Each structure stands twice: as structure tokens, then as C-alpha cells.
Amino acid sequence: MLEDRAKLLLKTLVERYIADGQPVGSRTLSRASGLDLSAATIRNVMADLEELGLIVSPHTSAGRVPTPRGYRLFVDTMLTASRGRQFDDLSSGSHQQLQPDQPQRVITNAAQMLSSLSQFVGVVTSPRKASAFRHVEFLRLGERRVLVILVSPDGDVQNRVIFTAQDVNQSQLVEASNILNTHYSGLTIEQMRERLRQEVDALRADIASLMSAAVQAGSEAMDENTDQVVVSGERNLLQVQDFSNDLGSLRRLFDLFEQKTQLMRLLDGSSRAEGVQIYIGGESQVVPYEELSVVSAPYQINGQVVGTLGVIGPTRMAYDRMIEIVDVTSRLVSNVLSQK
Numbered sequence: 001m002l003e004d005r006a007k008l009l010l011k012t013l014v015e016r017y018i019a020d021g022q023p024v025g026s027r028t029l030s031r032a033s034g035l036d037l038s039a040a041t042i043r044n045v046m047a048d049l050e051e052l053g054l055i056v057s058p059h060t061s062a063g064r065v066p067t068p069r070g071y072r073l074f075v076d077t078m079l080t081a082s083r084g085r086q087f088d089d090l091s092s093g094s095h096q097q098l099q100p101d102q103p104q105r106v107i108t109n110a111a112q113m114l115s116s117l118s119q120f121v122g123v124v125t126s127p128r129k130a131s132a133f134r135h136v137e138f139l140r141l142g143e144r145r146v147l148v149i150l151v152s153p154d155g156d157v158q159n160r161v162i163f164t165a166q167d168v169n170q171s172q173l174v175e176a177s178n179i180l181n182t183h184y185s186g187l188t189i190e191q192m193r194e195r196l197r198q199e200v201d202a203l204r205a206d207i208a209s210l211m212s213a214a215v216q217a218g219s220e221a222m223d224e225n226t227d228q229v230v231v232s233g234e235r236n237l238l239q240v241q242d243f244s245n246d247l248g249s250l251r252r253l254f255d256l257f258e259q260k261t262q263l264m265r266l267l268d269g270s271s272r273a274e275g276v277q278i279y280i281g282g283e284s285q286v287v288p289y290e291e292l293s294v295v296s297a298p299y300q301i302n303g304q305v306v307g308t309l310g311v312i313g314p315t316r317m318a319y320d321r322m323i324e325i326v327d328v329t330s331r332l333v334s335n336v337l338s339q340k
Contacts, residue, residue, distance in 0.1 A: 002052075006045050007078065008033055010054060014066045014074040018316050021241050023063025068282035068290060068315065075278050075319055103127060103337055107230050110309055110333050115233025117325045120240075120313030121257070123296075125267055126228040127306040127337065132188045136180045136214055138173035146173065146210070148217045153186070160217035168206055176210040179203075184211075189218045229263050242291055242314040249291055256288065267296055267308040274298075276323050276330075280315055291315055295322040297330040301337045309333065 002010065012033040013024045026042045035042075046064055049055045054070035057063070066074065107124045114122025135151040144167050150158045184192050192215050200208045234257050237243050243250050256262060266279075266287065276297045282290030295317075296310025309330055311322050 002049075002073075005035060005037070006049060008035065009042065009045050010049055010066075010070060011074060011078045013049075013055060013064060014070065014078075017065050018318055021316060023058055023065050025063040028063070066315075068280045071280045071293070071315055072283055075280070079319055079323075106333060106336050107307075108232075110329055111230040111232035114309065114311055114325065114329055115236060117329075118311040118313060118317075118322060119233075119236050120311050120317065120322075121234055121236060122232045122309075123263060123267065123312060124230045124309040124333075125264065125307040126230065127301060132186060133192075133218055134185055136177050138177050138210065138214075140168070140170050140173055143167050146213075148214050150214070150218050158218070160220065162213045162217055164213070165209060166206065168210065172206055173210065176207050176214075179207065180211060180214060189215060192218075229260050229267070231257050231263070237313075240314050242316055249289070252289060253292065262288070266294060267310060276327050278319060278323070282315075293317060293319075295319065295326050297326050299330045299337070300334045303338075306337075 009029055012029055016024045016028060016032055026039050026046065029042055029046075030037060030039065037045075046055065049070070050057065050064065052069075053067055054073060055064040056067050058065060104126065107126055111122040111124045114124070116122075132153055133150050134153045137149040139147040139149065141147050141161065144164045146162050146164055146168070148160045148162055150160070152158070184195065187195070196208070196211055196215060200212075203211070234254060237250065237253055243253065276295060279287045279294040279296070281287040281292040287294055291314060292312065293315045294310055294312050296308055298305045298308050300306060310326055311317075313322070
């Protein structure tokens with residue numbers, strides 16, 4: 001635990017570095033913190049913070065900059081995101097951008113809005129469809145090859161070819177589809193999987209195997225349809241001082257935005273958490289690059305979490321402002337999509 005003056009000096013250092021982008025020296029800290037401390041005392045506290053891994057001194061400067069660990073302590077214990085008139089103005093102005101009739105346009109506009117407000121990169125995952133089915137059919141294609149036809153509640157049809165451990169005839173396939181359609185229709189894929197796990201002992205081995213294969217095929221079909229993410233504002237990073245002088249960093253970041261699967265994994269943690277989440281590069285395996293941070297939040301349709309949105313930018317970002325932007329956008333997207 002840091003003593004109060006060390007906390008205040010760290011908070012002041014992080015805020016000054018976020019604002020100016022320059023390493024912060026003892027004299028600047030003395031003036032900005034308002035503490036009546038000697039330069040020697042401040043240098044001693046700075047040395048203690050550096051020993052704790054919260055700040056570091058670049059080779060070219062006598063000042064200090066925050067480390068990922070320092071940013072994390074700042075975000076977790078020193079940051080206050082207020083909701084005053086600015087929050088209301090932001091919410092009112094943003095709401096006008098999220099009024100189209102098509103849900104996918106809401107997602108695209110939300111990504112653009114996040115990018116415009118933050119001046120960084122806005123990302124939004126497309127809503128996950130309910131992974132339920134209305135009807136299943138099996139069709140024998142040949143020895144140990146079966147076509148699974150899955151019909152969703154809204155009429156979407158997905159076809160999958162599966163390979164069975166043993167050859168099955170068409171009557172066995174009809175029996176399996178009848179059981180699924182009679183007892184499992186309307187359940188989500190996860191509910192089907194759980195029930196099948198509980199009831200597998202009561203089913204013949206061939207029927208249980210077919211039903212498990214159908215559930216797996218349904219899960220894969222849903223995954224293919226929902227692994228989509230809309231990205232807006234990548235070029236904003238060209239204007240960020242932290243990246244503009246490092247072509248290697250820029251190249252890695254643009255590669256990240258092209259690899260939608262990696263982006264989906266990066267955002268996936270937020271869909272299982274409540275409220276705004278902050279991931280700081282270099283402190284964990286969640287964010288792959290030390291110079292990058294992600295501020296994200298889940299959004300809902302009728303109370304059910306269906307996707308994630310957020311801002312991706314440099315670790316030197318105004319986190320209080322980003323939290324506000326992401327929080328407002330998450331609430332607006334949830335409200336608009338719940339009215340569809």
C-alpha cells in the first residue's frame with residue numbers, strides 16, 4: 001500500500017503525462033501536486049515508485065513515465081469518472097447517430113461514433129444471434145457421411161457434413177431427428193448440450209452420437225455467423241504521437257485490426273463482465289501490445305448481453321473520458337437495439 005503523498009505524486013505524474021506526453025520531472029511534480037515538499041523528498045518518493053515498478057525513467061530524460069502497472073493502479077484506485085452535464089450532452093448528441101432501422105447499421109454507426117468521440121479506434125462486435133434451433137434433419141450421404149440440416153427459429157438454414165464413427169442407416173437418422181425435434185426444439189445449443197450430457201445414458205449409443213454431432217454442428221454454425229467485428233478509425237492512430245514515430249508499432253496495430261479473430265478474443269472478456277472494463281497493454285496477455293489499451297463494455301438486447309463495444313488507443317489516453325464515451329455508447333446501443 002502506498003502512503004498518501006506517494007499516491008498523490010503518482011496520480012499527478014500520470015495525469016501530467018497523459019496531458020503532455022512528456023516525461024515528468026521532480027520540479028513539475030512539486031508545482032502540479034501542490035505538496036510542500038523539497039525536491040530531494042520528491043526524488044526519494046519517485047525512486048520508491050520506480051522500485052515498485054510503477055514508473056520508469058526513459059534513457060533520454062531525467063523525468064519519469066508510468067508503466068503498465070502504474071497505469072493500472074491509477075485506473076483502479078485514483079480515477080474518478082464523473083457523470084455531469086458533459087455526460088448528458090454526450091448522450092443527447094450521440095443518440096441522434098443511432099436511429100437507423102437496420103441493426104447492422106446501428107453497429108456500424110456506433111463504431112464510427114466511438115472513433116469520432118475518442119479520436120482513436122472504435123470497435124463493435126455484431127450481435128450474437130440466439131443459438132437455438134427449430135428443426136433438425138439428417139440425410140445419409142454415404143458410408144459414415146451424414147448431412148445435418150439445421151433450421152433456426154427465424155428460418156435460417158445451416159448445412160453441415162459430419163462423419164460418424166460407425167455407418168448408420170436412414171431409419172436411425174430419422175429416429176434421431178424425431179427425438180431432437182420433439183424434445184429439444186426451441187432450446188439453445190448450450191441447453192441442448194447440457195440436457196444431452198444428463199440424458200446420454202438413457203439413449204442408444206448411435207442415437208446419442210448423432211445428437212451430439214448435431215449439437216456440435218449447430219455450435220460451429222452459430223460461431224461462423226457471429227464472429228464479426230466492425231472497426232472504425234484505424235487511421236486516427238497515425239496522428240497519435242506515441243505511434244507516429246514508430247512504424248513497427250503502427251504495422252503491428254494495423255495487422256491486429258485486420259485479424260478479426262484476434263480482435264474478437266480481445267473483446268471477449270468484456271462480454272462476460274459487467275460495466276466498463278479497462279485492459280492495459282503489457283500487464284497481461286489480454287492486450288497483445290504494451291503501448292495499447294482497450295476500454296470496453298458489453299451491450300444488451302432486452303436485458304441479454306449480445307455483444308461488446310469499445311475504444312482501442314494508446315496507453316497514454318484520458319481514461320476518464322474514454323470510460324464515459326464507452327459507457328454512454330453501450331447504453332445507447334442497448335436501448336436502440338432493444339426497441340427493434
